[in-house]
Amino acid sequence: DAMVIQNPRYQVTQFGKPVTLSCSQTLNHNVMYWYQQKSSQAPKLLFHYYDKDFNNEADTPDNFQSRRPNTSFCFLDIRSPGLGDAAMYLCATSTRGYAGRPSFGDGTRLSIL
Amino acid sequence: DAKTTQPTSMDCAEGRAANLPCNHSTISGNEYVYWYRQIHSQGPQYIIHGLKNNETNEMASLIITEDRKSSTLILPHATLRDTAVYYCIVRLNTGNQFYFGTGTSLTVIP
Numbered sequence: 186d187a188m189v190i191q192n193p194r195y196q197v198t199q200f201g202k203p204v205t206l207s208c209s210q211t212l213n214h215n216v217m218y219w220y221q222q223k224s225s226q227a228p229k230l231l232f233h234y235y236d237k238d239f240n241n242e243a244d245t246p247d248n249f250q251s252r253r254p255n256t257s258f259c260f261l262d263i264r265s266p267g268l269g270d271a272a273m274y275l276c277a278t279s280t281r282g283y284a285g286r287p288s289f290g291d292g293t294r295l296s297i298l
Numbered sequence: 299d300a301k302t303t304q305p306t307s308m309d310c311a312e313g314r315a316a317n318l319p320c321n322h323s324t325i326s327g328n329e330y331v332y333w334y335r336q337i338h339s340q341g342p343q344y345i346i347h348g349l350k351n352n353e354t355n356e357m358a359s360l361i362i363t364e365d366r367k368s369s370t371l372i373l374p375h376a377t378l379r380d381t382a383v384y385y386c387i388v389r390l391n392t393g394n395q396f397y398f399g400t401g402t403s404l405t406v407i408p
Contacts, residue, residue: 189341216394227385227398228342235394242395275341279394284349286332287396289341 188212191276191290198266199298206261206293208276217259218287219251220275228275234259235281263295271297302386302399309405310380316373318402320386323367330389331362332396333371335382342385342398345371376406 190209198204208217215236220228232241234253248270250262263270273294277287303321310316322331332347346353346360348369353360359372373380383401390397 218396220398227401230395230397233394240393240395277341277396279396281394284330284347286344286347288344289334291339291341294339 189276189278189288189290191274191293193293194291195294195296197296197298198263200268201265204263204266204295206263206274206276206295208259208261208290209257210259210278210288211257212278212288213256214278214280214285214288215256216279216281216285216287217253218275218277218279219249219259219261220277221270222273222275222292224272231261266295266297268297271295301397302388304384304386304399304402306400307403307405309407310373310376312378312406312408313375316371316376316380316404316406318371318373318384318386318404319368320371320399321368322386322388325366325388331360331366331369332387332389333358333360334385334387334398335380336385336401337382345384376404378406378408380404381406 218233219231222228231245252260273292275292277289279285279287333345334342336342348360362369385401386399
């Protein structure tokens, strides 16, 4: 089945140690998103790609970066994780256009020691 | 960008219809309304979306008011597995962004 896959499901890193989360898709969608979801909160959009065009949200900290080397893969890099970055990180994909609906992966839960 | 407002929580008796409201008073003409739900520790799952007309699929019905300022998601016969957080999302017509509302935590009671 076509889907959005996030690996790993659980990631532990140390305070200040760079970490990369990965997302892959078999849907061939041209839009890919990264969301941060903290406990008991709604997902918060960090940024998205339309093809290779990167679109950052105004309030996304500089500590968060992203790479999309090809259509299928997208990475979230946290350069110096702080305790406040512990959260679930969700990847989603969509076609462009108003009627496109995003498909979500099951997320990576990041813990900071 | 159009914002959405939802009640924080709702209860529904098993087997009864669950009606979840969403306010999106600043929605513009080309913006669609989407509904997703999220069960603990999983990614959000698509339920339904619409523009102007009411929509129905195998999961739910979506009723959008004529002025499009609000909508209601209807789960016709709620089951215990429908217990989840339900999000109403409005898609911006100037880009691809999807912004989540605060969500409604629905509890289906046996």
